[in-house]
Amino acid sequence: MIEISNLTKRYGQKLAVDDVSFYVDRGEILGFLGPNGAGKSTTMNILTGYLSATSGSCKINGVDILEDPIKAKQSIGYLPEQPPLYLDMTVKEYLDFLYDLKKVKQPRAAHIQEICEIVQITNVYGRVIKHLSKGYRQRVGLAQALIGNPEVLILDEPTVGLDPKQIIEIRNLIKKLGKKHTIILSSHILPEVQAVCDKVVVIHQGKLVANDTTANLSHSMSTDHRYNILVDGPENEVYRMLCAISGMHDVQTLGKREPGVFEYIVEAQQGVDIRRQIFKRLSERNWPLLGMRSSEMTLEDIFLQLTKDSGGTK
Amino acid sequence: MGAIFKRELKAYFSSPLGYIFLAVIYALSGYYFFYILSNQANYIQYVFSSMFTVVMMIIPLLTMRLMSEDKKLKTDQLLLTSPVNITGIVVGKYLAAFVVYMIGVSCTILFQIILATFATPDWNVFLGNYLALALIGAALIAIGIFISSLTENQIVAAIGTFAITLFIWMFDTLASVLPTGLSFLATILNALSFSTRYNDFVSGILDLSHILFFLSFAVVFLFLTIRVLEKKRWS
Numbered sequence: 001m002i003e004i005s006n007l008t009k010r011y012g013q014k015l016a017v018d019d020v021s022f023y024v025d026r027g028e029i030l031g032f033l034g035p036n037g038a039g040k041s042t043t044m045n046i047l048t049g050y051l052s053a054t055s056g057s058c059k060i061n062g063v064d065i066l067e068d069p070i071k072a073k074q075s076i077g078y079l080p081e082q083p084p085l086y087l088d089m090t091v092k093e094y095l096d097f098l099y100d101l102k103k104v105k106q107p108r109a110a111h112i113q114e115i116c117e118i119v120q121i122t123n124v125y126g127r128v129i130k131h132l133s134k135g136y137r138q139r140v141g142l143a144q145a146l147i148g149n150p151e152v153l154i155l156d157e158p159t160v161g162l163d164p165k166q167i168i169e170i171r172n173l174i175k176k177l178g179k180k181h182t183i184i185l186s187s188h189i190l191p192e193v194q195a196v197c198d199k200v201v202v203i204h205q206g207k208l209v210a211n212d213t214t215a216n217l218s219h220s221m222s223t224d225h226r227y228n229i230l231v232d233g234p235e236n237e238v239y240r241m242l243c244a245i246s247g248m249h250d251v252q253t254l255g256k257r258e259p260g261v262f263e264y265i266v267e268a269q270q271g272v273d274i275r276r277q278i279f280k281r282l283s284e285r286n287w288p289l290l291g292m293r294s295s296e297m298t299l300e301d302i303f304l305q306l307t308k309d310s311g312g313t314k
Numbered sequence: 315m316g317a318i319f320k321r322e323l324k325a326y327f328s329s330p331l332g333y334i335f336l337a338v339i340y341a342l343s344g345y346y347f348f349y350i351l352s353n354q355a356n357y358i359q360y361v362f363s364s365m366f367t368v369v370m371m372i373i374p375l376l377t378m379r380l381m382s383e384d385k386k387l388k389t390d391q392l393l394l395t396s397p398v399n400i401t402g403i404v405v406g407k408y409l410a411a412f413v414v415y416m417i418g419v420s421c422t423i424l425f426q427i428i429l430a431t432f433a434t435p436d437w438n439v440f441l442g443n444y445l446a447l448a449l450i451g452a453a454l455i456a457i458g459i460f461i462s463s464l465t466e467n468q469i470v471a472a473i474g475t476f477a478i479t480l481f482i483w484m485f486d487t488l489a490s491v492l493p494t495g496l497s498f499l500a501t502i503l504n505a506l507s508f509s510t511r512y513n514d515f516v517s518g519i520l521d522l523s524h525i526l527f528f529l530s531f532a533v534v535f536l537f538l539t540i541r542v543l544e545k546k547r548w549s
Contacts, residue, residue, distance in 0.1 A: 011549075048395040052547045073397040084392035086321070088328050100317030101396050144392070 083141025377458025
């Protein structure tokens, strides 16, 4: 459905996207993961025909975006990072304009009404866009992408800047849309991609570092050897004792949490389970263990691990 | 193209901009018309020759937001990723500005009708003048849209366009003060002069080369605007 091969984009000396290739099948939701400035938006802008690649090609539905841009663009709905809204228009005027702009064939009133119901903006239909909140603007942006019922939806960080309740709503909405559309969704939040996507492409400094199903990636990213623990006891002694545990890779003190209580991050060597050891040692010295949870991997950790797995640099 | 034209036209009148533009043009042309009436002259050309300066001053108002606003709001991303070609986008916006301009200068038709109730007007001279006003509008709006495509700041676009129209306005004066060693420059400036050609129309001369001059001016700047948008994709 979407085919990206050897895509490279250069801004002067800076390589923004470096030889990226991946493929998305019909009906899949692909998560496009990377830290800020990794080249996600650039790739999406190339894919939608807003920018041109330095080299490489993008095909939507078998149509090259450079060779037949109008035909390719007809099957794309794009929500850029900042929703492209005309602030002076009402939601109705805006969607009517898009209906004309995209030369949609379906019956106007029914089509627009259907989209408004999907993204739940019926109650603000008559309001001027500049008076809408961020969450509603994002939805209007999403409605804009849905006009014309395109087969492919490209969403650039659709949940950024929303409150937690809105984030959950938008995620559910995307999942629902995924049943009918092929979706590429960019994000810099791993749990978000895990929650919504079938496949993940990870990009870092313009380079592709992983391209796998979400399940596989989550498995290789499992964090069951790293924990945050909370111990009631003298800081230095606890620290030394933790270091002495066999199979311990690294211990860090995070700081005081309550009077006499300190938080540590402990990291075991690969394949060693140290949880029982920690409990046993602490109870020997009568230092109560107040909490233990596996620590979440940060995006940086993931990149470190992924780049390490593929032999340093790809 | 149709959708963009319609939206831009509406946008002029959903903000004060369109109203201010029309108000200024009606007030100033009305003043010149009043002058004719109070002198009891059947000489509509007076309005037209004065309008030359007026439109040069206020066309930057009309064109400043055409492309720059889209850049600022990032709606250019929407337009350029929609199934429309760039020519359609530029021409749609251009025509919207041109229509607003024509709504403004068409008050002269009313003036001529009022004059016709008092004396027998020369409709051919009027039509020639009206055509001239439309033609310099077409050329200047094309310059304006080009300048607007170079920046995302409306004020910069307005001032830039104003500077260029002012420069065009001064072509004849500049040509006359150039030292003899630079007479070739004077020839070029005279050839590019808007006011000489416009005044020919005003005095009732309908010269095809003048019509082509203004039209090609418009086409060149529209073409340049399209290139600016194209170029952005490759930068």
